Amino acid sequence: MIVCNASVTLFRSSTQRLFFFCRLSAELYYVRNGVLNDYALNFEVMVPAEIKELHFTWQSLAGRPLPYAISVQHSKPEAMHPAFLNISTSGTIPTSTQTFCVALPCSGDASAEVDTVISINVTLNRATNNVTRLNFKRRKICLLGHRHHFPQNDGSASPGGSSRQGMASPGRGEDESAAMYIAISSACALATLLAIALLACYLRSNKSGMHNSSLIRESRLGSSSSGGPFLAPVPVMSCGGSSSGSCASSRPRTAASSNFPATNPADLHHRIAQLTIQRCRVRLKSVVLEGTFGRVYRGSYTEEDGLEEEVLVKTVTDQASSIQVSLLLQEGMAMYGLSHKNILSILGVSIEDHTAPFLIYPHQGYTNLKRFLQKCKLTPEGVAHTLTTQEVVDMALQIISGMLYLHKKRLLHKDLAARNCVIDDKLRVQIADNALARDLFPADYHCLGDNENRPVKWLAIESLTQKQFTTASDVWSFGVLLWELTTLAQQPYVEIDPFEIPEYLRDGYRLAQPVNCPDELFGVMAYCWAMSPDDRPTFPQLQVCLQEFYTQLTRYV
Missing domain, CATH: 1.10.510.10 (Transferase(Phosphotransferase) domain 1)
Known part of the structure; x- marks a missing residue:
């Protein structure tokens, strides 16, 4: 694949599906400012049965129209008629943004997945015969009895990529009104260009405020x-005990939500205090995972009412440094106050003098x-x-x-x-x-x-x-x-x-x-x-x- 040394932009319009079965409003760029997107070109994208047209938008940014030649090949002619194009099979890429259409007409005579390749050769320099070849792979789903209707080719397609009624590739079709197809094609092209223009304006107007948006549409x-996940780095903290060693009472292990992330050691200390439990209520049973400085145990925790529940316990070995202890606490408190079925949130923390801290999590067979x-x-x-x-x-x-x-x-x-x-x-x-x-x-x-x-x-x-x-x-x-x-x-x-x-x-x-x-x-x-x-x-x-x-x-x- 030759990388364009002239400025060309070619992408799939936002009116079609992007992820195979997914209806997403997005644009898939194949060529952006002269650089090929090899990953996009290598995908064999599924085209569902209800989609009968593919729209592509292109533009030459070289200051002059670039010659092109386009063809469409497909397998299983019993399931799909030859493809239609609303541009000529050869011409020049326009210097303004324009959209062309490739119609994939199912015959309705058979059910099949039809492999289709749309090939575009762009001549960058006639003197050196520098040609960039673009192959777009599609797999069209055709269903028995599901027939697509298109007008016959009248040979009036115009070069340059403008949306015109002429179909460049000959094919079979039913006798329908050409005027109706012209109107539909023009409306599709206009809607596509309008959507692209609105999207560009929206992105430009909101780009400066992206970092200040509350959730940026959760995306x-x-x-x-450069710090660890969730929490900003905190200085090494001592593991001074907060427990008297008595099992007469324990602090609640569920804390209310607080601001995230923690930005200072005081907030981390506060979180630990909210989740502190007595060490004597925790019983270690077996090692689940073990490293040089850390271990994960399977164990149990006994509630005040005597009820025992299975837990996982994260702790460090005697070889762990104070920095590693601090990192364990900092990263272990990341799930503090969270409640979701797909989040493993911490249940409690046990810190006592001269002993390694315990981080306790629910087990439930995980x-x-x-x-x-x-x-x-x-x-x-x-x-x-x-x-x-x-x-x-x-x-x-x-x-x-x-x-x-x-x-x-x-x-x-x-x-x-x-x-x-x-x-x-x-x-x-x-x-x-x-x-x-x-x-x-x-x-x-x-x-x-x-x-x-x-x-x-x-x-x-x-x-x-x-x-x-x-x-x-x-x-x-x-x-x-x-x-x-x-x-x-x-x-x-x-x-x-x-x-x-x-x-x-x-x-x-x-x-x-x-x-x-x-x-x-x-x-x-x-x-x-x-x-x-x-x-x-x-x-x-x-x-x-x-x-x-x-x-x-x-x-x-």
């Missing part, structure tokens, strides 16, 4: 910080999601559970639900990954904080010479290079988490040195499509990894998209 909550996925692989001991695509999508939807709640609370996770989620035997997923994650999963974190251990292979490009975190960077991490779900927790970019990851991403490389991963699901992942944060989908859009895909999957069960 672009901005933050820039296990670490990454460890669960690894057990789903074929091993000598067998397979713990064979995940279906439907189950993977359902788990992803649960994670999206939790992330929507966090962002509504004006919180960023900054370390969304399978290792920081838990799952039970009914495949109910909860997002957890990342306390002890660096110690328990050291292979997932790397230091790039800046004395900061980060999840390099899960971070968005702007988080790596500029330490900028937004809801869009959480979306990037969600894409990697979705890749983990489909690969059963394989290590991302396993062959790439962590120091090379920023340059690797800058050059346009991304994770490959997993084996047996549907194109629809991989398409969602890849859009999460768009270079520009503004080009990534939002969590509300991802929820709509995956919910519709999940509905499609259930129809085959």
